[in-house]
Amino acid sequence: MKVLLVGGGGRENAIGEALVRSGAELYVVSRHKNPGLARLARGYGLARETDTEKVLELARKWGVELAFIGPEAPLEKGIVDFLEREGIPAVGPTKEAARLETNKAFARSLMEKYEIPGRKLFRVFDDVSEMRSWIDDFGKPVVVKPLGLTGGKGVKVVGYQLRDNEEAKAYAEELIRKDGRVLVEERTDGVEFTFQVFSDGKRVLPMPLAQDYPHAYENDEGPITGGMGSYSCSNHLLPFVTTEDYERAFETLKATIRAMRKNGTPYRGILYGQFMLSKEGPVIIEYNARFGDPEAMNVLPLLKTPLTEIAEGIIDGNLRKVEFEKKATVIKYLAPKGYPTNPVKGVRVEVDEKAVAETGAKLYYASVDENLTLLGSRAIAVVGIADTLKEAERIAQSAIGHVKGELFYRRDVGTRESVGKRIRLMGEFGREFEPNSC
Incomplete structure (x- = not known):
């Protein structure tokens, strides 16, 4: 089967590997030539992932039978709609369905309309004085969010990125002036976790839970990044997530898929729920309309069911079975020094792939070109996989020393x-609970 993969980051390197492992003949379109994908692909086209005409041109040239969309930006542009009009089925939601991620006001309104469990109190404002009055009347700490895509870096929370509600009002006003509208919601205290699922529009099949490390520096300090690493456990839960928590979070995602169908915008593809586990239980913070990066690298190496089979099930509306190995994983991302605020670019790094392989770790390339030159975002991920979290972390850590250059990473991940x-x-x-072993 000829499969087109759109995107060239670490997430896509993991998707591409899983597709080839499933027997696919891989073709890739991305802005830069990912060295990991380049060795897997039969054909590689350089283009912006949002350039739908160019992507279509290459898809026709290669005669692909199926497309798999990695990042969110082309989903927002409606790439799935374009491909499907050309007779190329695609794994990923349509432009309308992708609004679960690309339009936070839509997502919150959908949750309210269909009474999806785990929803938060929110308001969308286009009037500055109304926004200021509401925050004053609410009186408790708030979260301020731009409505569109921000790469995980636009959300600001009182008590973290914002000192108090006065700063929240100032930031919300800034966003109204810039974007016309802003989302303000209640702050939920707890610990975040990631729950990814596959869906064919009706059936919803879960993946192992993962937890991301979004802050740049150790001990959860520094600016928010796209994610400096993540881990998952062999029991597919997390140490602080009980079976009841898991079931409640899963019900939120299943209810979301049902609501999208009732709303006339069926959702097919990967749905990523970012949850906050609060004292009262799991609360949905936001949706993503694709695999997480790095969380795709936690789950895809463990996938026992061929990814091509899953993709066909999503497209045909006949998704039946997904199995994963019972292993723990730890991902440590190496990023250019200065990332995310002022990253080093244009400098080459050195990777001893043979030595990395000898540690037992997997390696995924992200924001580096075919010459291993840094492009400014997270560059290379190493993944440890083992029966226990401790061993998976040891494997990932042992591989780090075989990647050299103007890079940094979080030693404490996992x-x-x-x-x-x-x-x-x-x-x-x-919260009172008995921690799970990991």
């Missing part, structure tokens, strides 16, 4: 100490 901190935080937020 360590017992950092996971223990998250368990303690749940206790501080008043």
